[in-house]
Amino acid sequence: MDEPTRIREIYDRLIHTRDIQHWQPTSMSYFEGQPFKALLAAMLSAQTREENTTAAINNLLALADAPEAMMQLSDEQIRTAISPVMYFEGKVRYVRDIAEHVAANGGVVPRTLDELMEYKGVGWKVAVLTLAMGYGINDNITVDVHVARIGIRLGLVKATTKQPPKVNEELKQVLPREMWEHWNALMVMFGRTICLPTYPQCKKCPLNDICPKVGVK
Ligand code: SF4
Known part of the structure; x- marks a missing residue:
């Protein structure tokens, strides 16, 4: 699987994951x-x-x-x-x-x-x-701890990249434009339900077969 195909697969699998779909919207989304x-x-x-x-x-x-x-x-x-x-x-x-x-x-x-x-x-x-x-201006990807952590685990961001603006730049280089708007909310929900900070649930993760699990012990 080439990298653009893998990224599309990551995105499509996540937006169809039931745990994520049923998660509550973030408090920020009330102020759209x-x-x-x-x-x-x-x-x-x-x-x-x-x-x-x-x-x-x-x-x-x-x-x-x-x-x-x-x-x-x-x-x-x-x-x-x-x-x-x-x-x-x-x-x-x-x-x-x-x-x-x-x-x-x-x-x-x-x-x-x-x-x-x-x-x-x-x-x-x-x-x-x-x-x-x-x-509704989505020229950048909002980077929080979930976006940064999961970006590294998925091999989309270098393991040494720490600063949010740099994480944003690296993600923008690999993610198609139409994904930017939803990436933060998707990662927040995914990071709270499956790709948890300390104990990621890799066995039940829909991305298990296409994730390099960078830094996961
Ligand atoms: S396989 Fe594990 S490390 Fe990779 S995205 Fe899923 S939960 Fe996170």
């Missing part, structure tokens, strides 16, 4: 087409479990769901709302900074990585996720 909310949720999600991000963003949006209204909140209100996420003390400042910048920009969230990354608390991954969810 809503850039301001997507940006906040992406920023809050850094280093944080899915359910805690969901709780925090829902708390925050219940208090204020537009930039101007969010600027009126006290630090204490924001702190309490986002307390479920990791490093919430520092993220209070990021929430305020994002609300102020977006309000100053006429309520419009920027549509480029460079502009978004000028905001406090917005790194490459948060910016990519925001563009994908908020605007």
